[in-house]
Amino acid sequence: EADIYQTPRYLVIGTGKKITLECSQTMGHDKMYWYQQDPGMELHLIHYSYGVNSTEKGDLSSESTVSRIRTEHFPLTLESARPSHTSQYLCASSGNKGAGVYEQYFGPGTRLTVT
């Protein structure tokens, strides 16, 4: 069973507030990812990291930022939340396993609503 955690699970916040979504994994995985999931269910990669002190932008442009100071921790920050940031945010991690098949393990998600 995957051990990847996200907090909070639900967050309702006003416009202009700074927020940090937490993601932690206990599997020692080197790679971590953030996805934004729109109401139509489609997943968009917004950030990823392949190790400590490495972060990269994903396929979908995002105003959020991430950091990777520790292997197990990959927080996502929005400096000034806007209603357009309302979405489901999913964190995932992966590591080398078997014949190089990088299975991704997902956290339960944070549902963010900006009013």
Added chain:
Amino acid sequence: GDSVTQMEGPVTLSEEAFLTINCTYTATGYPSLFWYVQYPGEGLQLLLKATKADDKGSNKGFEATYRKETTSFHLEKGSVQVSDSAVYFCALRAGGTSYGKLTFGQGTILTVHP
């Protein structure tokens, strides 16, 4: 670039019906293929995978075969249950240096009625 196309949903079935969700892909090289499932209010869970042509992944009664000649990885189940109601995502991981990134299809919503 790499892409995954799933059949459009939503799909609505009666319990014990046969399920097929089509998935086709475009990728260079030899990708690995996955099916993930997302139950309401949860994150994604890996359902099954296949790493090379003609591999069959299977789990919980679901099956999918990696068909390189048709670039497909269709998901099937012989007899669905109400508890199978969820969103299903087909995904691929390209070969080479991709940092383990996955390319997902748009998801297919499955609803099973008693």
